[in-house]
Amino acid sequence: MARGQRLRDNRDFRLWWGGTVVSSLGDEITIVAFPLVILLLTGSPLHAGLVGAVEAVPPLALALPIGVLVDRTSRRALLVGSAAVSMVSITSVALAFLGGEPALPHLYAVAFVNSLASTVYRIADTAALPRIVGRDQLGTAAGQNEAIWGVSAVTAPPLAGLLFEWAPAAPFLVDAATFAVVAGCVLGIRTRLGADRPYPSVRWRRDLTTGARTVLRQPTVRALTLLTVVGDVLFAGIGLLMIVLVREHGASAAQTGLVLAAPAVGSILGSLLxxxxxxxxxxxxxVVGKHWATAALFALFPLDLPSWGVALVLGAISLQVAVLNVIQSRYLMSLVPHGRMGRVEGFLTFLGEGGTPLGYALTGAALDRLGAHGTLLAFEVVLLALAVAATVSRGLRAPALTEAEEGTGQRLAS
Structure with a gap:
């Protein structure tokens, strides 16, 4: 990308952005459609939950080796290949409806395969972005990437519901079509997305730990990652906590849905700001202001707010989280050498996916033992601790020695 060129004038970024929008929309549609199909076929919430558990296995178990492959093979081939695998697996569900109903083992297999392909795509996609945009545009690009999630989270659930009501196979056909569009967008990008040939040889023992070593050796990235991982664990079960809170105050199903939609709206606004x-x-x-503002906003929840008030506060908190996500993404892409982005992103994916089930479990246990207001107090204590940690963090005050870090990266395993 030419220096000073606007993102909207960057053809490759427009293709990347379009493919990411379509991919995110398709993923969100499937996330909604899969439990609906399971419940339609079995009537069992247990099986619906087990499908979610199956989908959690690939990013948790395979993110690190996927990150190695992203740095050691063709990122373009991984992106196109993962889109093709997802398209075939999702299409098989739609085709199964033509012959009657898909079998439960078939759905479990598709859930696993699609989650694996999606994990490959996400890691390779993030690692390729710094090659597509200039260093001075990374912040804007990270903001647009965060906004994509918010838009998809708002539009996909109702769209998936409407498609499912029309025909159970329809959401899967639409999702399959999105993968064809994604593959076309990736193939149209002219910029080299990964390492030059011949690709570096894989040394698994060293490469599997490169992402962790890179994060731990860069003070700014280390501090931001620690704050974000703890925050992700804390907020993994925020939806469950908010449902219990508003339902205790007599909120209707529609009002509960409004509360759960608020984070997506807040995320869009935060990514823009x-x-x-x-x-x-x-x-x-x-970063420090974000953490203190989040702690201050969260302290409003115990005040017996109406459902619309809970939605406003939750949206404002999500705005703060989106701001931090964008800042972290920009610093990550600025400070980490390009040849190690896949392994770093694989490590961060592993941390994020590992923290999600832990956060759900902790929230559920807290609600069971402490009730909604006791859990709110426990959350507030952790948020205040994070705000203090951000305030005194030396890593956030460390200079961003990008060039020096790149030199270090060449001496380490690249």
């Missing part, structure tokens, strides 16, 4: 906030405030004030 993140770069401006960071440019005006700088890294340390932006």
């Amino acid at each position: 993140a770069s401006r906030l960071e440019d005006r405030l700088g890294l340390l004030p932006a």
Whole structure:
């Protein structure tokens, strides 16, 4: 990308953005459609939950080796190949409806395969982005990437529901079509997305730990990652906590849905504001301010707010989280050498996916033992601790020695 060129004038970024939008929309449609199909066929919430558990296995168990492959093979081939695998697996569900009903083992297999392909795509996609945009545009690109999730989270669930009501196979046909579009977008990108040939040889013992070593040796990335991982664990079960909270106050199903939609709206707004906030405030004030603001907002929940008030506060918190996500993404892409982005992203995916079930379990246990208001208090204590940690963190004050870090990266295993 030419220096000073606007993102909208970057043809390759437009293709990347279009493919990511379509991919995210298709993924969200399937996330909604899969439990609906399971419940239609079995009437069992247990099986619906087990499908979710199956989908959690690939990113948790295979993210690290996938990250190695992203740095050691063709990223373009991985992106196109994973889209093709997803298209075939999802199409098989739609075709099964033509012959009657898909078998339960078939759905479990598709859930696993599609989750594996999606994990490959996400890691390779994130690792390729710094090659597509210039260093001075990484913040804007990260913001647009965060906004994509918010838009998909708002539009996909109702769309998936409407498609499912029309025909159970329809959501899967639409999702399969999105993967064809994604593959076309990736093939149209002219920029080299990964390493030059011949590709570096794989040394599994060293390469599997490169992502962790890179994060731990860069003070800024290490501090941001620690804050984000703890926050992700804490907020993994926030939806469950909010449902219990508003239902205790007599909220209807529609009002509960409004509350659960608020994070997506907040995420969109936060992704649009993140770069401006960071440019005006700088890294340390932006991150520290976010954590104190989140703790202050969360303290409003025990005040017996109406459902619309809960939605506003939750949306505002999500805005803060989106801001931090964008800032972390920009610093990650700026400070980590390009040749190690896949392994770093694989490590971060492993941390994120490992923290999600833990966060759900902790939230459920807290609700069972402490009730909604006791759990809110426990959350507030952790949020205040995070705010203090961000305030005193030396890593956030460390200079961003990008060139030095790149030199270090060449001396380490690249």
